[in-house]
Amino acid sequence: MSVMNRMQRPWILERTLDELKDELRADGFREYAARQVFQWLYHKNNQDVASWSNIARANREKLAGLYDWEARPLLEKQDDGRGTRKLLIGLADGLRIETVLIPEKDHFTFCLSSQAGCPLACAFCATGAMGFRRNLTAGEIATQVLTLKKEISDYAGKLNLVFMGMGEPLLNYNNLARALRIITDADGLNISPRHVTVSTAGILENLKKLEADFPQVKIAFSLNAPDPLLRAELMPISRRESLDSLLGYFREHKRRQRITFEYVLLRGVNDSPAQARQLAKRLHGIPAKVNLIPYNANPRLPFRRPAEIDVEKFRAVLLDMGMTVITRWSKGQEIRSACGQLAVFPGNT
Numbered sequence: 001m002s003v004m005n006r007m008q009r010p011w012i013l014e015r016t017l018d019e020l021k022d023e024l025r026a027d028g029f030r031e032y033a034a035r036q037v038f039q040w041l042y043h044k045n046n047q048d049v050a051s052w053s054n055i056a057r058a059n060r061e062k063l064a065g066l067y068d069w070e071a072r073p074l075l076e077k078q079d080d081g082r083g084t085r086k087l088l089i090g091l092a093d094g095l096r097i098e099t100v101l102i103p104e105k106d107h108f109t110f111c112l113s114s115q116a117g118c119p120l121a122c123a124f125c126a127t128g129a130m131g132f133r134r135n136l137t138a139g140e141i142a143t144q145v146l147t148l149k150k151e152i153s154d155y156a157g158k159l160n161l162v163f164m165g166m167g168e169p170l171l172n173y174n175n176l177a178r179a180l181r182i183i184t185d186a187d188g189l190n191i192s193p194r195h196v197t198v199s200t201a202g203i204l205e206n207l208k209k210l211e212a213d214f215p216q217v218k219i220a221f222s223l224n225a226p227d228p229l230l231r232a233e234l235m236p237i238s239r240r241e242s243l244d245s246l247l248g249y250f251r252e253h254k255r256r257q258r259i260t261f262e263y264v265l266l267r268g269v270n271d272s273p274a275q276a277r278q279l280a281k282r283l284h285g286i287p288a289k290v291n292l293i294p295y296n297a298n299p300r301l302p303f304r305r306p307a308e309i310d311v312e313k314f315r316a317v318l319l320d321m322g323m324t325v326i327t328r329w330s331k332g333q334e335i336r337s338a339c340g341q342l343a344v345f346p347g348n349t
């Protein structure tokens with residue numbers, strides 16, 4: 001099918017179940033047809049409508065003419081030798097996005113992108129350094145999950161989805177919310193919202209929307225400095241979205257699960273014991289868990305990873321002050337799929 005033809009038809013992955021039900025009903029299909037389509041797409045991971053055996057041939061042909069069914073291609077794959085895989089997916093307009101599969105002890109984590117590039121330009125982040133191309137659509141988010149699932153097609157256990165890949169998800173709220181509907185729908189990807197984490201640099205208005213629309217989705221907040229001035233240097237968004245307002249919101253808004261505070265440790269910048277004390281005081285009164293992420297050096301950015309002993313000292317201060325702390329030595333550094341390192345496939349920089 002020519003690109004022009006494809007572009008004229010809506011891509012099937014852009015539809016939520018309710019939208020598809022309305023459209024198919026209007027096109028004369030029975031009520032259950034949309035659920036059948038969803039189950040083939042998302043339960044069976046099959047976009048070849050001609051092969052769908054429980055749908056009458058005439059209906060398959062009609063469906064084939066209504067939508068674009070083309071899968072977005074997997075262009076490249078890198079493996080770190082220990083199971084972490086970074087995949088490069090080609091989009092219809094020629095852009096390319098990265099998505100990562102991470103094996104954990106008892107499950108797999110999918111690290112998803114929400115934008116091509118990122119407009120927030122955090123000083124330590126490779127994605128920020130590549131600039132912003134555009135928001136991803138709901139289908140472009142869902143297709144990352146389908147592509148990653150194909151990598152582990154025999155696995156039927158728990159999946160964790162984290163929006164920690166390229167982009168700031170809350171700057172793409174409408175598409176994120178539509179993708180979350182597809183991801184959590186029992187006839188869609190059927191992943192519990194309790195197994196989804198949205199990580200944000202802090203877009204307060206949309207954070208409130210997310211928590212109202214998806215109260216079970218977990219929130220991770222990319223903090224990185226307890227001092228507002230230092231944070232604004234590292235994360236320019238902090239000049240627009242005040243740290244005090246965000247922490248005040250986290251303190252006051254009651255939710256079922258703790259907030260994860262991500263803290264990328266940068267040598268000589270934000271890794272001193274005094275800053276650890278300041279951090280613990282800042283988070284006082286917030287049900288919190290701190291993820292310490294020793295920085296993964298990037299040759300094009302001027303930051304370095306702290307010594308292991310300094311990471312340990314920082315952690316010890318937080319523990320002494322009663323915090324829950326996990327140190328995440330990021331996986332996938334060899335293929336630059338670790339935190340803040342996406343955007344480095346050849347041609348994506």
Ligand code: SF4
Nearest residue numbers: 118121122125128167
């Ligand atoms: S750290 Fe996150 S919010 Fe900041 S530039 Fe990178 S992708 Fe964007």
